[in-house]
Amino acid sequence: xxxxxxxxxxxxxxxxxxxxxxxxxxxxxxxxxxxxxxxxxxxxxxxxxxxxxxxxxxxxxxxxxxxxxxxxxxxxxxxxxxxxxxxxxxxxxxxxxxxxxxxxxxxxxxxxxxxxxxxxxxxxxxxxxxxxxxxxxxxxxxxxxxxxxxxxxxxxxxxxxxxxxxxxxxxxxxxxxxxxxxxxxxxxxxxxxxxxxxxxxxxxxxxxxxxxxxxxxxxxxxxxxxxxxxxxxxxxxxxxxxxxxxxxxxx
Amino acid sequence: xxxxxxxxxxxxxxxxxxxxxxxxxxxxxxxxxxxxxxxxxxxxxxxxxxxxxxxxxxxxxxxxxxxxxxxxxxxxxxxxxxxxxxxxxxxxxxxxxxxxxxxxxxxxxxxxxxxxxxxxxxxxxxxxxxxxxxxxxxxxxxxxxxxxxxxxxxxxxxxxxxxxxxxxxxxxxxxxxxxxxxxxxxxxxxxxxxxxxxxxxxxxxxxxxxxxxxxxxxxxxxxxxxxxxxxxxxxxxxxxxxxxxxxxxxx
Amino acid sequence: xxxxxxxxxxxxxxxxxxxxxxxxxxxxxxxxxxxxxxxxxxxxxxxxxxxxxxxxxxxxxxxxxxxxxxxxxxxxxxxxxxxxxxxxxxxxxxxxxxxxxxxxxxxxxxxxxxxxxxxxxxxxxxxxxxxxxxxxxxxxxxxxxxxxxxxxxxxxxxxxxxxxxxxxxxxxxxxxxxxxxxxxxxxxxxxxxxxxxxxxxxxxxxxxxxxxxxxxxxxxxxxxxxxxxxxxxxxxxxxxxxxxxxxxxxx
Numbered sequence: 042x043x044x045x046x047x048x049x050x051x052x053x054x055x056x057x058x059x060x061x062x063x064x065x066x067x068x069x070x071x072x073x074x075x076x077x078x079x080x081x082x083x084x085x086x087x088x089x090x091x092x093x094x095x096x097x098x099x100x101x102x103x104x105x106x107x108x109x110x111x112x113x114x115x116x117x118x119x120x121x122x123x124x125x126x127x128x129x130x131x132x133x134x135x136x137x138x139x140x141x142x143x144x145x146x147x148x149x150x151x152x153x154x155x156x157x158x159x160x161x162x163x164x165x166x167x168x169x170x171x172x173x174x175x176x177x178x179x180x181x182x183x184x185x186x187x188x189x190x191x192x193x194x195x196x197x198x199x200x201x202x203x204x205x206x207x208x209x210x211x212x213x214x215x216x217x218x219x220x221x222x223x224x225x226x227x228x229x230x231x232x233x234x235x236x237x238x239x240x241x242x243x244x245x246x247x248x249x250x251x252x253x254x255x256x257x258x259x260x261x262x263x264x265x266x267x268x269x270x271x272x273x274x275x276x277x278x279x280x281x282x283x284x285x286x287x288x289x290x291x292x
Numbered sequence: 293x294x295x296x297x298x299x300x301x302x303x304x305x306x307x308x309x310x311x312x313x314x315x316x317x318x319x320x321x322x323x324x325x326x327x328x329x330x331x332x333x334x335x336x337x338x339x340x341x342x343x344x345x346x347x348x349x350x351x352x353x354x355x356x357x358x359x360x361x362x363x364x365x366x367x368x369x370x371x372x373x374x375x376x377x378x379x380x381x382x383x384x385x386x387x388x389x390x391x392x393x394x395x396x397x398x399x400x401x402x403x404x405x406x407x408x409x410x411x412x413x414x415x416x417x418x419x420x421x422x423x424x425x426x427x428x429x430x431x432x433x434x435x436x437x438x439x440x441x442x443x444x445x446x447x448x449x450x451x452x453x454x455x456x457x458x459x460x461x462x463x464x465x466x467x468x469x470x471x472x473x474x475x476x477x478x479x480x481x482x483x484x485x486x487x488x489x490x491x492x493x494x495x496x497x498x499x500x501x502x503x504x505x506x507x508x509x510x511x512x513x514x515x516x517x518x519x520x521x522x523x524x525x526x527x528x529x530x531x532x533x534x535x536x537x538x539x540x541x542x543x
Numbered sequence: 544x545x546x547x548x549x550x551x552x553x554x555x556x557x558x559x560x561x562x563x564x565x566x567x568x569x570x571x572x573x574x575x576x577x578x579x580x581x582x583x584x585x586x587x588x589x590x591x592x593x594x595x596x597x598x599x600x601x602x603x604x605x606x607x608x609x610x611x612x613x614x615x616x617x618x619x620x621x622x623x624x625x626x627x628x629x630x631x632x633x634x635x636x637x638x639x640x641x642x643x644x645x646x647x648x649x650x651x652x653x654x655x656x657x658x659x660x661x662x663x664x665x666x667x668x669x670x671x672x673x674x675x676x677x678x679x680x681x682x683x684x685x686x687x688x689x690x691x692x693x694x695x696x697x698x699x700x701x702x703x704x705x706x707x708x709x710x711x712x713x714x715x716x717x718x719x720x721x722x723x724x725x726x727x728x729x730x731x732x733x734x735x736x737x738x739x740x741x742x743x744x745x746x747x748x749x750x751x752x753x754x755x756x757x758x759x760x761x762x763x764x765x766x767x768x769x770x771x772x773x774x775x776x777x778x779x780x781x782x783x784x785x786x787x788x789x790x791x792x793x794x
Binding site for chain 1 (some may be wrong): 302303304305306307308309311312313314315316318319322326336406407408409412413479
Binding site for chain 3 (some may be wrong): 332356
């Protein structure tokens with residue numbers, strides 16, 4: 042029963058890059074269990090990577106190692122870190138805060154280290170050694186300040202409307218917003234959601250019935266906009282970042 | 293040597309949904325061996341999922357658990373079932389008959405169950421417990437009637453021609469039809485296949501030689517139409533569902 | 544700790560073909576560890592398969608079995624081979640030379656063998672038996688001559704320029720050329736690279752800084768052309784096979 046290591050990258054599936062990382066991991070920890078989270082993150086889109094990982098990592102067993110390589114700064118001076126939380130370890134370019142360690146001891150790296158593929162030469166071997174039980178502090182110095190990804194938070198407009206944005210669009214064309222279900226008024230039937238010049242009255246409980254647009258609290262706990270039997274993105278012609286507004290209904 | 297669990301979904305590869313299911317499975321059965329069959333089923337296209345699974349499941353060892361989540365009815369009243377056959381177990385929304393059990397005992401589910409992601413909250417944990425040897429009847433009541441997917445069958449026209457349709461188009465643009473090789477006349481050389489306003493004389497034994505369109509009994513046992521060195525779908529401008537006719541040749 | 548078997552095919556991810564092969568492998572070697580290298584090789588593009596595999600195979604542990612099924616000649620008279628090198632075994636249609644064996648003994652194959660899917664019926668079971676320690680010579684006769692893939696090599700033009708071509712374009716739009724870093728003059732700052740009617744002066748050490756096009760020795764050891772923060776393929780409107788020229792700078 043080897044340790045689980047997940048992988049999230051912007052490498053796509055048409056190159057050998059992901060496999061090279063897996064080969065490096067298996068060379069160090071032959072018992073590692075590799076699980077792909079997603080390799081089609083838009084190039085260098087750290088925000089999308091953070092969102093996709095956030096919808097998956099908590100469903101893995103404790104002590105899973107999550108290896109993330111979406112890295113606008115490969116070869117530059119950005120730091121690589123290990124982040125140990127009570128539930129999981131994250132190995133990633135400097136990004137999200139509990140016990141954080143800068144990856145700085147080359148003894149755990151492949152040699153030589155290329156200037157262009159730190160995923161294979163630094164992150165993968167570190168994840169593999171971590172999965173074998175090497176403690177985070179052996180990989181480098183503990184740090185207390187991190188670059189935290191700035192994700193725009195919903196805010197309340199002067200007229201009382203809650204203003205958020207589209208955080209992610211999934212494979213079905215569902216729009217996942219930045220608005221948590223817990224932020225919405227309790228009487229769900231009285232709310233109205235506006236997006237892409239369309240208004241939706243009330244919250245639905247399932248995707249499965251009726252016609253037209255619907256608003257729903259999705260499986261990740263956020264407000265989602267969905268088109269029954271269709272693709273809300275194509276129908277509304279909206280993209281990640283577009284505004285979504287929620288107001289109490291007229292009743 | 294953990295149990296094998298395969299996964300077939302319409303979730304695509306750009307979200308964290310598939311990985312969330314795998315995390316849930318590994319949390320319950322850390323020895324499970326996860327094998328992806330296909331995650332690019334067209335959204336809610338149960339027919340395509342059934343076809344793709346039919347080309348793969350029988351090549352897996354006995355007692356493999358096949359987890360299928362292509363689910364137009366998530367959150368509605370459709371049933372979830374386990375289907376135990378002599379060779380394999382299928383965990384799926386109500387669909388294909390031997391020993392069938394309705395999945396109704398929440399003790400095996402994640403808690404709370406979302407209304408939108410039963411793949412993660414019901415199907416994945418049930419597949420994981422099943423792979424650990426929990427008998428199907430522990431998950432719910434046995435049932436005897438199932439919703440069977442209606443796949444149009446080939447029929448014989450009054451003029452003697454066999455009329456089928458395109459059942460699937462693969463990554464190479466090969467057209468896999470609904471006509472089994474065993475339904476064709478024995479003297480293969482004397483048949484003519486018509487599709488997309490083109491006629492093809494006789495059956496070929498391989499894709500590999502010559503030029504132009506060919507008809508062949510493919511690896512799944514069905515009549516296929518292929519374009520040598522090309523893409524038959526693009527060449528013929530046909531789609532899944534289009535008619536394919538077979539008649540005895542003029543000889 | 545089962546043997547590792549990697550898979551490289553042109554099967555795409557929308558069919559059940561890859562999974563059928565994995566099922567066959569696991570039926571023979573239930574301990575096999577399956578790692579996908581790439582399944583989106585362009586149909587029958589043996590050259591692309593060879594390149595992608597070349598960027599990944601050496602990072603796997605010794606004795607990994609690499610199963611490659613990109614096969615323009617399925618069902619024809621082309622040979623299937625096992626190639627044992629000191630580091631790894633390759634199971635593939637006749638292609639790249641050390642100890643080579645023709646796969647000719649049907650006792651290790653699935654029965655019956657289809658005429659159209661040798662990946663599932665011959666290559667996958669042979670890879671699985673090989674991973675269990677069956678020696679290559681048990682699968683067929685040793686051979687000494689192989690069909691070697693002709694990859695155009697860079698050459699020196701009369702005016703002293705080094706002429707190569709674009710060998711591969713990766714998911715980021717980086718152009719990987721056929722020119723090895725070791726073939727370039729030592730004083731990297733004095734070289735100029737020409738591609739797609741653009742000239743690039745000098746070599747960069749990282750992708751991560753500045754603007755515009757850059758030339759770099761990539762992680763695979765070859766000269767690459769990259770657009771900072773963008774997609775060099777789209778910017779230069781070039782494709783695999785296009786010429787790349789390197790000359791000593793004017794200085």
